[in-house]
């Protein structure tokens with residue numbers, strides 16, 4: 001068999017956890033091979049080993065049939081292996097070209113390097129694989145989807161034949177995911193081989209040829225994707241059946257918790273990103289916001305949480321005007337926020353899990369008394385959240401947040417915010433990067449929060465999620481509220497039209 005890469009019997013232990021336990025993964029040349037497993041199953045670790053970021057404690061790696069030792073990422077590059085990480089590693093203020101040549105083998109020759117010819121080669125690669133990237137654009141000016149293509153270009157520029165993509169679609173819009181799929185197919189046509197990590201079974205069905213499933217560090221098996229159903233792969237992954245349907249009783253909403261009145265907010269480009277939007281979220285209901293990314297969702301959330309100032313209009317929480325309050329005071333008044341970017345706003349990566357769980361409440365009783373932190377109260381509070389949200393890590397509450405897998409970081413943030421029992425919970429892309437079992441669980445917890453008489457504002461790019469979890473759905477287009485519909489009385493088609501700016505009752 002013609003394998004581009006074989007990883008055989010790989011073991012890797014971190015303090016307190018065996019991340020990879022005798023894992024075998026064989027990548028055929030010219031295939032898209034999905035790697036599927038729960039949060040913390042060991043996927044990123046395994047790929048880190050293949051890319052030379054970690055050394056395996058045991059096991060063999062073969063590239064093109066030859067046994068190799070991959071001591072560091074430069075060795076991986078030389079062997080034709082490239083990787084796009086779960087969290088991108090680009091320099092915001094540099095151009096595409098500068099980022100791509102940064103740290104590549106040639107740039108060792110110092111700055112004599114010819115940016116102009118590099119930029120030409122990048123443009124040519126971009127054309128060849130249908131990437132559509134402008135080599136001279138600055139990273140901070142391009143979308144996340146484009147940034148990801150830059151990461152792909154970076155691999156191609158270094159002549160990688162084996163491309164590893166760690167959850168590339170978690171940050172993409174549905175449209176961008178389709179485009180990425182087409183790009184991956186182009187790459188395969190040119191004889192590249194791809195390892196694709198994703199939690200979305202739909203994508204595995206659409207893009208991958210084979211799928212290797214791992215669970216708690218061990219290989220469960222490898223299947224031909226065409227012959228495996230989504231349900232079967234999900235069951236292999238979590239070891240039980242997963243329900244894709246969200247069970248919930250009809251809402252019984254009470255008084256308004258959040259009242260937004262003709263709210264206008266400027267975006268980063270200093271034009272109105274949100275324009276005269278009025279919306280109410282009542283206690284005991286979940287209001288979902290549907291919209292294509294960049295249509296005012298971030299401005300709305302940032303205005304309500306206090307991260308961005310408003311131009312005009314009102315924001316009231318339980319009847320009280322909060323538009324002048326600081327972020328901290330809004331939090332104290334009863335707003336919980338599961339932020340979109342868990343690295344920037346969710347967690348302090350160098351703090352322990354215990355410290356992260358009390359970021360917003362450490363100054364309160366019982367966590368601190370007379371100005372002295374009560375470590376054991378903090379630890380037991382954190383351990384309760386860790387247990388109830390199944391946050392897996394090597395050393396429990398004492399683990400440093402950075403050492404957690406991406407999905408487990410996310411579960412920790414969600415646990416902290418729901419556990420704070422806010423009157424208004426703002427959940428932005430709460431299940432991004434979570435495995436199907438965890439998604440099922442988090443959806444249940446959001447609904448429980450609602451059933452305790454709290455208000456939930458859900459912002460998600462996943463239409464399925466908005467439809468299944470929300471009671472009412474508000475649709476934003478170009479900063480304006482296109483309409484609000486009952487979730488039980490609408491469908492993807494109607495929402496799709498509204499997201500494109502067509503108001504209900506109008507025809508397209």
Ligand SMILES: Nc1ncnc2c1ncn2[C@@H]1O[C@H](COP(=O)(O)OP(=O)(O)OP(=O)(O)O)[C@@H](O)[C@H]1O
Nearest residue numbers: 014019039040041042043044045403404405406407
């Ligand atoms: N640098 C590290 N130090 C200590 N523990 C680590 C480190 N990296 C990973 N781990 C642990 O190894 C286990 C596997 O983590 P890994 O990141 O490989 O999971 P994953 O399958 O990629 O999960 P996710 O889907 O959430 O990204 C986890 O328990 C994690 O806490």
Ligand SMILES: [Mg+2]
Nearest residue numbers: 043044405406
């Ligand atoms: Mg990972």
